[in-house]
Amino acid sequence: MRRAHTVEQVRTAEEAAFAVTPDGALMQRAAAGLATALADLLGHVYGARVLLVVGAGNNGGDTLHAGARLARRGAAVDCVLLSPDRTHHGGLAALRAAGGRVVQTPGPSYDVAVDGIVGIGGSGPLRPEAAALVGSLSHLTWVAVDTPSGVGVDGGLVDGPHVAADLTVTFGTHKPVHLVDPGARACGVVHLVDLGLDLPPAPVEALQEHDVAALLPQPAPAAHKYTRGVVGVRAGSADYRGAGVLSVSGAACGLAGMVRFVPAGSLEEAAPVIALVQAAHPEAVVGTGRVQAWVVGSGGGDSSAEQLRAALADDVPVVVDADALSVLEECGGVAGRPAVLTPHAGELARMTGVPREEVEADQLGSARRAAARFGCVVMLKSRHTVVAHPDGRVRVTTVGPPWLATAGAGDVLGGLVGALLAAGLSAYDAASVGSWVHGAAAALARPEGPVSAAEVARAIPELCARLLREGP
Ligand SMILES: NC(=O)C1=CN([C@@H]2O[C@H](COP(=O)(O)OP(=O)(O)OC[C@H]3O[C@@H](n4cnc5c(N)ncnc54)[C@H](OP(=O)(O)O)[C@@H]3O)[C@@H](O)[C@H]2O)[C@@H](O)CC1
Ligand SMILES: [K+]
Incomplete structure (x- = not known):
């Protein structure tokens, strides 16, 4: 550390x-x-x-x-x-x-x-x-x-x-x-x-490689998919189909036992999104059911409030991402439950009524104040992502190439953090480990050049395998 x-x-x-x-x-x-x-x-x-x-x-x-x-x-x-x-x-x-x-x-x-x-x-x-x-x-x-x-x-x-x-x-x-x-x-x-x-x-x-290796969830010898944790993804919509796929890609990194995908609207309306998700991830199960953690919001558009309410109705940890952040308060907030909010500076600015430049100028203070205000872990995404606990502790992610600032990378990160929550990590560990793994996976996928969100997701299992081989 x-x-x-x-x-x-x-x-x-x-x-x-x-x-x-x-x-x-x-x-x-x-x-x-x-x-x-x-x-x-x-x-x-x-x-x-x-x-x-x-x-x-x-x-x-x-x-x-x-x-x-x-x-x-x-x-x-x-x-x-x-x-x-x-x-x-x-x-x-x-x-x-x-x-x-x-x-x-x-x-x-x-x-x-x-x-x-x-x-x-x-x-x-x-x-x-x-x-x-x-x-x-x-x-x-x-x-x-x-x-x-x-x-x-x-x-x-x-x-x-x-x-x-x-x-x-x-x-x-x-x-x-x-x-x-x-x-x-x-x-x-x-x-x-x-x-x-x-x-x-x-x-x-700031977590270092061996800290992350020590915190990564590992299956017990007699584990089955349900004991390893099921992560539910409520993301994507008719207008933003790719967001559903990328959120599932992050969640399907192998760190949890299973992924459920629950699109917005009726099955007919969601058919194109479901087809995309199933083509990329045939192992993901479509439809509601028991989960150990929810990931809500990316590409959710108008359906975000409905999706967030449905997720909050289950008493399980939740990652509130992207479009769901703007409806968090109207849905009753997440104070008191294990939860991670994943705003970038612009989103946090809108959520707190503070100019974006002020958030960018004081990333440590902004993340801490937001964690205290919303009563949960806040992950302020940036070059050095700040993960703030409501009690004031902070973990900063210092890995990750600048190429990681690319469309869809946030969707993958939300899914990944959800998988870690479902596997049993605390919100603070899930957010900080997820952010570190996401950055390091990007560097592994393409050490010195452009990287796509899908490539980051694909690199996560190999990155985790390397960490576990090296050990804590
Ligand atoms: N003692 C030891 O054995 C050890 C010491 N160590 C070392 O000591 C350092 C701390 O030393 P320190 O406490 O003397 O303060 P320091 O940072 O040098 O500056 C104070 C002076 O700066 C001034 N000043 C203030 N703001 C300013 C500004 N914006 N722009 C310009 N000037 C400004 C201010 O002046 P004033 O306001 O009075 O005009 C004040 O007099 C620490 O960082 C480490 O390097 C360690 O290695 C361990 C061993
Ligand atoms: K100096």
Whole structure:
């Protein structure tokens, strides 16, 4: 599990660590890890040209000590001080002693620029002087120290000038900004340096491969299709036939024992949709019956309210997707039952009466508030999908290629989450595991190129088999 802690949690853990370590030891650990990461990035240290941009606090201290380590190994290290009167004394002395130079303006070219402007002590966007300097150097490769300066650490908010890093070297633990967009986009690749901190449970996490392997449902030796769980899909309509097929494709990934498909309207009206579903998935059973979880909404159009009411009449977990999201409240909501809502930013904006840009700007906060308001798990679908539990916990999905932003992928995801619910996972696990598997299946289906929703669905069994082979 990749764990992210808030600034307050990190501060508390650091205080405890300071009490039992020699003065400056933590900063030296951080600086050593940073210098190693910079050396790896540079490939060669001797003769490398390095620019440090240093602010007023300990973030600048880490940066100066790392710069000193590189200068001792033969790098040419220049340093711009943004608050010369408040620069970390020890760090600056070490840099000077190692042969590093303080410059008023940066030279013409560098192999890397290091952002030591501000770390977890920062608030708000870059101030004008720092913003002007960073803006004039945007062509350089940037390494952010702990966090990219100007980006919100706890919420991942980006609301003004900030550093856009190629690599972020963070210390002690991840912070939410490293996982959650839009802030995560400003971090680039994230590298964690262990400081040996004693940390509490993390409010924000990202599942890793072995976590998903441990959570995947597996059939008991004597299982039959009903004990493995039946997932019911109420999706598709005369106008949106493909949505029914793709929802069933996600549900029929093999993680549940059986799929039921219940189209809207009479059997005559639904005949074309049924024909498509049966052609693609002859194993799916058409018609109502007992299920352990429902998936409702994709391509449902005008039938969505009727379909959602019918699903809610059964006392089983439910995935509320696409068109069903807009009729959720008129159907009485899902508070108090295991349920997953799967909106993208536009859908969540409509459901909560907030402009879409605000949802996109604060994905962590928006998903958390929606989970609390609707009383169920909310999966805000995006580049880094945010799965929020009503109690405030969050899991972020950091796998999945940008090619996954393709029509029908959401239908497959809804079906997949439904299968995991039917197999007995909690709503929180089903949503976060489903989102991870969906992203990883897309990457497996087509590692570096365009992928269709149907191909993602087809890759799910192989992806799961690989996970189970590797084991937790
Ligand atoms: N101590 C240790 O041994 C260890 C320390 N560690 C390191 O310490 C870092 C935290 O250090 P920190 O607490 O000194 O705060 P830090 O992030 O450097 O910045 C504070 C200064 O920035 C300023 N400022 C604020 N906002 C700003 C903005 N938008 N734009 C520009 N400036 C802004 C603000 O100035 P002021 O508001 O007072 O003018 C304030 O003085 C942490 O991230 C990690 O790198 C770890 O490696 C573990 C070991
Ligand atoms: K920084």
